Amino acid sequence: MSPRPAPRAVLARRSLFAGAGALLTGTVLAACSEVAPPPAVPTGPSLASPTPAASTEQLAPVVAEISAAVTAADAAKDAGLLAPRVVGSAVEFRTRTYEIIASFADWAEQLASYPGEEPIVLLTSTATEFPRTAMALVPDAGPSGIPFFLALQQADAQSPYTTWGWAQQAVDVEMPKVPADSVGSEPVAPDAEGLKLTPAEALSLYAGVLSSGDGVDAEDVLAENPFQTQAHEQIQAERTDLNKDVERDQAATIHEKYTVKEGDFAGLRTDDGGAVVMATLLSTRTVSVKEGATISYAEDNVFTTLAGRTEFTKSYVREYGSVVALYIPPADSDQQIQPIGASRVLLGASGS
Amino acid sequence: MQKILAAALVVLGLAGLVLGRLGETTWAPSTEHTAVVDLADAGPAVVIDPGVLYVGGEEGTVEITAASDVSVITAANDDIAAYLAQTRYTRVTGVPSWETLSTEVVNPEGGTTLSDPAGSDLWRQVETSPSPASIDIAAFRQEEAAPGSEQPYRAILLVTDGTAPGAQSISITWPVEASNAWVPYAYAGGATVAVIGLIWFVLAFRSSGRRDEDLPPARPEAAVAAAGPTAAPSTTTAAPTLVPGRDAPVSAPDAAPAGEPTDTLPPVPASDEPHRPTHRGEERS
Numbered sequence: 206m207s208p209r210p211a212p213r214a215v216l217a218r219r220s221l222f223a224g225a226g227a228l229l230t231g232t233v234l235a236a237c238s239e240v241a242p243p244p245a246v247p248t249g250p251s252l253a254s255p256t257p258a259a260s261t262e263q264l265a266p267v268v269a270e271i272s273a274a275v276t277a278a279d280a281a282k283d284a285g286l287l288a289p290r291v292v293g294s295a296v297e298f299r300t301r302t303y304e305i306i307a308s309f310a311d312w313a314e315q316l317a318s319y320p321g322e323e324p325i326v327l328l329t330s331t332a333t334e335f336p337r338t339a340m341a342l343v344p345d346a347g348p349s350g351i352p353f354f355l356a357l358q359q360a361d362a363q364s365p366y367t368t369w370g371w372a373q374q375a376v377d378v379e380m381p382k383v384p385a386d387s388v389g390s391e392p393v394a395p396d397a398e399g400l401k402l403t404p405a406e407a408l409s410l411y412a413g414v415l416s417s418g419d420g421v422d423a424e425d426v427l428a429e430n431p432f433q434t435q436a437h438e439q440i441q442a443e444r445t446d447l448n449k450d451v452e453r454d455q456a457a458t459i460h461e462k463y464t465v466k467e468g469d470f471a472g473l474r475t476d477d478g479g480a481v482v483m484a485t486l487l488s489t490r491t492v493s494v495k496e497g498a499t500i501s502y503a504e505d506n507v508f509t510t511l512a513g514r515t516e517f518t519k520s521y522v523r524e525y526g527s528v529v530a531l532y533i534p535p536a537d538s539d540q541q542i543q544p545i546g547a548s549r550v551l552l553g554a555s556g557s
Numbered sequence: 558m559q560k561i562l563a564a565a566l567v568v569l570g571l572a573g574l575v576l577g578r579l580g581e582t583t584w585a586p587s588t589e590h591t592a593v594v595d596l597a598d599a600g601p602a603v604v605i606d607p608g609v610l611y612v613g614g615e616e617g618t619v620e621i622t623a624a625s626d627v628s629v630i631t632a633a634n635d636d637i638a639a640y641l642a643q644t645r646y647t648r649v650t651g652v653p654s655w656e657t658l659s660t661e662v663v664n665p666e667g668g669t670t671l672s673d674p675a676g677s678d679l680w681r682q683v684e685t686s687p688s689p690a691s692i693d694i695a696a697f698r699q700e701e702a703a704p705g706s707e708q709p710y711r712a713i714l715l716v717t718d719g720t721a722p723g724a725q726s727i728s729i730t731w732p733v734e735a736s737n738a739w740v741p742y743a744y745a746g747g748a749t750v751a752v753i754g755l756i757w758f759v760l761a762f763r764s765s766g767r768r769d770e771d772l773p774p775a776r777p778e779a780a781v782a783a784a785g786p787t788a789a790p791s792t793t794t795a796a797p798t799l800v801p802g803r804d805a806p807v808s809a810p811d812a813a814p815a816g817e818p819t820d821t822l823p824p825v826p827a828s829d830e831p832h833r834p835t836h837r838g839e840e841r842s
Contacts, residue, residue, distance in 0.1 A: 225750045228746040229746065246606065249709055263680070
């Protein structure tokens, strides 16, 4: 029998082997561990403040396409070419103009001024709900040099931005300050609070003042504006003309009644908490001929051509559509409501 | 015996080094992860949820294949959802494993066509290119990460012509900085064990040399004498087991009980050398 080795040597040997074995096992086990699975999808930062629903880059091409559509439609006198960007009142008004031109060629000069391609100022909305609103101040594609306020609306997510109308900027009138297009502003509804008058009330007041004069505006909330001045001057001039050589209003009376057209509305907040709003006013200018009198025109003009007669014994009616833009100050301001733009279009004439 | 074990340790240590080397080369983990999904009947639009691109980090590539030109579109995430509210489409929602992407069908009863999907006024960026289209994840992230104005992660809308599926397959590849974690341990462990084994081997070698010198001079005679009478029987009986070229130690344990006198020493002058009988059996290695 072989002599037993000393216990200390055995212990040393065994612990050496144990250590080596443990080392190797550890490395093998580490090798067998799996690659970590992918983490959950990260959520990322959130927006600190609301941003415009449509950026300048999104709206600029819209404006350009609107201008191009009007150019093309005017060239062909075909209102069908206005779609899909130009809708509603804008299409109606343009269609009527083409019809008038068909019977009175000189009326074509009315087509000269319309919104150009490159926006000067964009008013973008921060609201993400539909329908979405935006406005643009665009130069005149024609020779006047006076820009237009263009109303833009996106009805729903699947529809494009469209315009229902544009109003040429009023000359010599102070313009409100609006937030930068990168910041955007809140849309304003016809019944919005916090303004001197709700937009609906302000538009009604304007229509009343245009119809019946400043007397309607008892509190003098509405400021003077070129459109109103011009309209009233025209009425007075025609009244004088109609009643030349006779006593006041003995031949005919003349009255233009304005109403706010339902459905056309765009409103955005300004920097000071007020609002810029746009809407359409329809008006009917009626010459009521007195019993026994006759109104006659020596030469044919557009109205007589449309009416089909130069003599009227009963009444003589002209219809107009006007797109207007108003600035409404905030409720606590001492500023007046200021009309800042208007464009009038002849829609038709008739009489008997 | 000790030398055998020491040598075994050296071999073990070397094996550890080899394993480490293999871990760096042949067994090295892949340098990229690619997650793929094949979309069958995806609907006219496919939306990659915000943040999915960044699951594996903010670098990599997305590749999209489709039957025709693909438009890669970004917009406000809610606008994309509003645009597709009535349409059946597929969302890529996450990365459940490094090889696959998870998807979800939205509005299964919805419409199956979109008219002019790349032309909506809602879109902020539209890039149309022939299939396969690719997106560089780092560049995509850069567009969101303008300093001072962090933007939320953007969803990506993929459409073709509004009737064909928005995409047929999407793969996202992320580069990976990976190495086997155990490689340094294998190297360290293997080197340590090999060195220990080597030291032990040297020590064992030197001790066995010392042992041989301490044995009494008569021992070789006894060994010869013992080997002599037993040589014949050992050659006749042990010859079949003796392998030429093998060391004598292989046969020694067998031969010892057979022929060599292990328990009696030849007479020696007792006063000169002390006995060391305890180690004798082992010293015969």
